[in-house]
Each structure stands twice: as structure tokens, then as C-alpha cells.
Amino acid sequence: MEALFWISLALLVYVYVGYPALVRILAAVRPRPVRADASHQPTVTVLIAAYNEAASIERTVRNKLEQDYPAEKLNVIVVSDESDDGTDEIVRGIDDPRVEVVRQQPRQGKTSGLNLIAPRATGEVIVFSDANSFYAPDTIGELVKPLADPEVGYVTGRMLYRAPDGSASGEGCSTYMRYENQLRAWETALGSIVGVDGGVDAMRREIWEPMRPDQLPDFVEPLTVREKGYRVVYQPTARLYEDALADTDDEFRMRVRVSLRAWWAIRDKSTLLGPVRFGVFAWQLWSHKVLRYLAPFFQLGALVANLVLSASGGLWGYLFAAQIAFYTTALVAHGQRDQELPGLVTAVYYLNVVNLASGLAFVQFLQGKKKVTWTPRT
Numbered sequence: 001m002e003a004l005f006w007i008s009l010a011l012l013v014y015v016y017v018g019y020p021a022l023v024r025i026l027a028a029v030r031p032r033p034v035r036a037d038a039s040h041q042p043t044v045t046v047l048i049a050a051y052n053e054a055a056s057i058e059r060t061v062r063n064k065l066e067q068d069y070p071a072e073k074l075n076v077i078v079v080s081d082e083s084d085d086g087t088d089e090i091v092r093g094i095d096d097p098r099v100e101v102v103r104q105q106p107r108q109g110k111t112s113g114l115n116l117i118a119p120r121a122t123g124e125v126i127v128f129s130d131a132n133s134f135y136a137p138d139t140i141g142e143l144v145k146p147l148a149d150p151e152v153g154y155v156t157g158r159m160l161y162r163a164p165d166g167s168a169s170g171e172g173c174s175t176y177m178r179y180e181n182q183l184r185a186w187e188t189a190l191g192s193i194v195g196v197d198g199g200v201d202a203m204r205r206e207i208w209e210p211m212r213p214d215q216l217p218d219f220v221e222p223l224t225v226r227e228k229g230y231r232v233v234y235q236p237t238a239r240l241y242e243d244a245l246a247d248t249d250d251e252f253r254m255r256v257r258v259s260l261r262a263w264w265a266i267r268d269k270s271t272l273l274g275p276v277r278f279g280v281f282a283w284q285l286w287s288h289k290v291l292r293y294l295a296p297f298f299q300l301g302a303l304v305a306n307l308v309l310s311a312s313g314g315l316w317g318y319l320f321a322a323q324i325a326f327y328t329t330a331l332v333a334h335g336q337r338d339q340e341l342p343g344l345v346t347a348v349y350y351l352n353v354v355n356l357a358s359g360l361a362f363v364q365f366l367q368g369k370k371k372v373t374w375t376p377r378t
Contacts, residue, residue, distance in 0.1 A: 001305045005319075008301035015295055019287040020183050026280070027189035034188065034233050037148030043073045044140060045123035045205070049113040050091075051081040051373070053131035058090050060131055065096055067140045074140070077120055078131075079104050079113035081373070109372040111217055115210040126208055128217070130199035134241050142238035143202040153207050153230025154222045156184070156193065157200035157238030172350020173251065175343065183288070184234035192232045192281055194288040196222050200240035204230075214370045215268065216261035223269040226281060248337050252357050257371045259293055259361035264370065266290060296359035303327075327352070 046064045050057055057078070064076050075098040080088045082105045091101040102120070104113045118126060125144055129135070139157060146152045158181055161174045180195075187193040198218030207228055211220050222232045266273075266289060273290070275282040303323055310320035326348060333341055333349035341349075 001308050004301050005305035005309060008298045008305065011291060011298045012295060012302065015287065015291050015298075019291075020186065023183065023186045023190055023284070027186050031189050032191050032231075034146045034152060034231075035149040036145040036235075038145055040145055040148035041070060041073060041141070042124035042144055042147065043122065044069065044075075044125045044127055044144065044202075045121035046074070046076045046127045046129055046140075047114060047117055047121065048076065048078045048129050048131055049081065049110040050078055050083060050087050050131035051107070051110075052083045052085040052087060054083075054085040054087050054090055056132045057087050058094065060129065060133060061091060061094055061099060063134050064127075064129060064140070065094075065098060066137070067135065068137045069140045071098070073123075074098060075122065076100070077102065077117045079117045081109065081113050082107035107373060109213055111211050111215055111372070112213045114217055115213075118208055118210070121205055121208075124205055125202050126205050128198060128201045128203075130242075132242060133199035135200065136239040136241070139200065139238045139240065140202075142235055143200070146233050146235055147202065147204060149231075151231050152233055153225040153228065154196070154203040154232040155201065155235050155238070156196035156222070156232070157240055158234075158236045159197040159200065160239055160241050161243070171341070171343070171346040172353070175347045176350055176354065181234070181236065185236060187284060187288075188234045190280065190284075192226055192284075193222075193234050194281075194284050195219065196232070197240070199242065200238055214261070214264065214372050216258070216265050218258075219262050219265040220268065223265065223272060226278075227269065227272060248334070248353060252353055255354055255357035256361045256364070259358045260364050260369065260371055262289065263293065263361060263365040293358045293362060296355040297362075299355060300359075 048057075048060065053060075061076055061078065065074070067074065078091045078099070078101045080091070080101060080103050082103070088101055088103055091099065100120070102117050104116055114128070125147060127140060127143060143155050143157055146155045159177055161177050184193045196218055201218075201222075203221065203225060207225060207230065208221075209224060211217060226232050266285075272278050272285055273282050306316060306320045306323055309316040329345055329348045330352040333345050337349070
């Protein structure tokens with residue numbers, strides 16, 4: 001039991017502290033700068049997949065059309081996944097020749113929708129936006145700068161979650177993304193990042209390829225780009241603003257869906273886990289994704305082992321009390337999740353929500369379950 005406890009604890013510390021520290025050190029020792037160029041302005045096609053997004057789709061499309069980018073080099077294609085709330089009509093009502101809407105029928109999910117419209121893209125660069133993603137005025141210009149570097153094939157921007165209601169889930173999500181963004185900055189300095197957000201991404205059109213309907217574009221596409229030998233990098237100046245989910249149940253369901261599809265993506269791209277061929281990136285994928293998604297089981301191992309060992313008292317008793325305090329904090333925060341709570345409390349709460357979702361997703365993955373369609377974030 002002692003071995004189980006210390007191994008579980010060591011893996012948890014490695015995932016959240018050790019791996020980021022090692023990435024930062026390696027990036028400082030052997031940096032790989034991105035040769036971005038502010039004058040690089042290729043033609044761009046923005047792709048947006050939407051399902052019942054009448055509340056936000058017009059604002060989202062106009063946000064892209066009004067970017068500080070040459071108008072003649074920018075167009076937008078929206079795929080409506082059999083929306084029945086007027087989404088299609090709203091997009092058709094935008095009086096701009098640079099906008100096109102394509103209806104996917106029957107409903108088949110985001111990936112099928114992107115497969116349908118990506119071949120229609122005329123831009124040298126494809127930008128992927130969510131239907132409720134609002135860019136800073138210079139985001140597209142900032143996104144394409146790193147693509148001036150011939151080694152870069154895919155760029156992701158900086159997701160900034162806003163939690164106007166101050167809820168525990170919303171504030172925790174904001175803290176979590178700040179942590180992720182910093183890690184991506186260090187991974188970029190090392191070579192390539194492992195994960196992207198999906199709502200503020202750009203890639204070279206010539207290396208895009210269709211995916212199976214059950215695959216997660218935000219994870220499979222950048223891994224495919226890396227498989228082809230290109231770098232996948234983070235551009236923090238390309239900013240996206242999105243409201244965090246205030247309802248923990250909505251956040252939990254979203255995290256389960258994303259984690260489940262990520263597991264299938266890891267299985268599909270398992271060749272990238274081979275250190276002989278992919279070296280440092282394979283280590284990154286193991287550390288940042290595989291072990292991160294397994295973190296709830298490390299938590300469980302540490303808790304169960306400590307419970308058994310606590311009978312002997314001493315250090316084990318104190319360690320067990322610390323764990324109980326950790327989980328009690330999360331439970332108390334859950335009961336008060338609609339209220340403003342201290343930052344450390346919301347971080348503890350959100351970490352447990354994310355890890356519980358990851359654990360459930362892994363169980364569903366082992367059961368062979370898949371999720372293809374989606375519903376708008378609320």
C-alpha cells in the first residue's frame with residue numbers, strides 16, 4: 001500500500017508540476033523560436049460549425065468580417081447541422097458576398113460539417129471558429145503570422161474565459177485556462193504543443209484532410225499536422241473571448257464529451273506515442289494528455305492506499321486528513337457553487353470536476369462509447 005500511495009502521489013505531482021517544470025527547463029536549454037512575420041497576410045477562409053446558434057451566430061460571423069484584416073482576403077463559411085431555430089436564415093440575411101451558409105442534413109455532428117465545407121475553402125489558410133467565439137479585432141492577423149514559418153502547420157490562439165457571474169465553475173475554468181495557456185507557451189518554445197482549443201485555430205489549407213465523423217477536430221487535426229512533420233504552436237496574441245459555463249452540470253457534460261473523444265483520438269494517433277520516431281513530442285503527449293486524463297485514478301489510488309495506511313497513525317494520519325480536507329473543500333464549493341469563492345477554493349473545485357469527468361470518460365472509452373453530435377454551450 002505504501003508503494004501504491006507514493007507512486008500515485010508522484011504521478012500526480014509529475015502531471016501538474018513536474019512536467020510543466022521540465023518543459024520550461026528544456027525550452028530554455030534548447031529553444032525553437034517561431035519565425036513569425038507581421039507582413040504575412042495570406043487569404044483566409046473562416047469555417048464555423050453551428051447547431052441551433054440563433055442567439056449568437058450573427059454576432060460571431062460579423063465579428064470575423066470586421067477583423068482588422070484585408071477584406072478581400074477574408075471569407076466565412078458556416079455549416080448548419082440541421083438547425084431548426086432559424087440559424088440558417090440569420091446567416092443568409094447577412095448582406096455580404098464573403099459569407100456562405102451550407103446546410104448539413106441529416107444532423108451528423110461538427111466533424112462531418114467541417115468535412116463538408118472545408119473543400120469549399122478558397123483561402124490559403126483555414127481558420128476554425130466556434131459559433132459563439134468572439135475574436136479580438138486583430139486575432140486573425142495574429143493567428144496567421146506564425147504560418148510565415150515554413151515549419152509551422154497549425155496555430156492556436158489564446159482562449160480567455162470570462163466568468164461574469166463569479167460562479168465556482170466559471171472562475172475555476174478561468175484559472176485552469178491560465179495554467180494551460182502558460183504551459184502551451186513553454187511547449188511552443190520547445191517545439192510543438194499537444195492540445196488546442198478549437199475555437200481560435202488556423203492551419204495551412206493544403207495539409208487539411210477529412211476526418212471520421214466520430215473524431216474530435218480540436219485534437220485529431222493538430223496531431224495529424226504534427227504527424228506530417230509540421231509544428232503546432234501557440235500564439236497568445238490571437239485572443240478569443242468566451243463566457244465560461246456557470247452551470248457545473250453543463251461544464252461536466254462538456255468535459256466528459258471532450259475527454260471521451262480525446263481518448264479515441266489518442267488511440268487513432270497512437271503512433272505519435274512512439275519515442276523512437278517522435279522523440280520529445282511523444283513524451284509530451286504521454287505527459288500532457290495520457291497521464292493527465294488518468295489523473296483521477298492516481299487520486300483514487302492515493303486516497304484508498306492512504307485510508308488503509310491511516311490506521312497506523314503518525315504521518316499517514318496527517319496525510320489522510322489533508323486528503324479529506326482537499327475533497328471536503330471541493331464538496332463545500334459544490335454546495336456553494338453559485339457564490340463567489342476564494343480563488344484557491346474554485347481551483348480545487350474545478351480540478352475535481354475536470355478529473356471526475358476524465359475518469360467517467362475513460363470508463364466510457366473502455367466500454368466503446370462515442371459522442372458525435374453536440375449542443376450549444378449555455
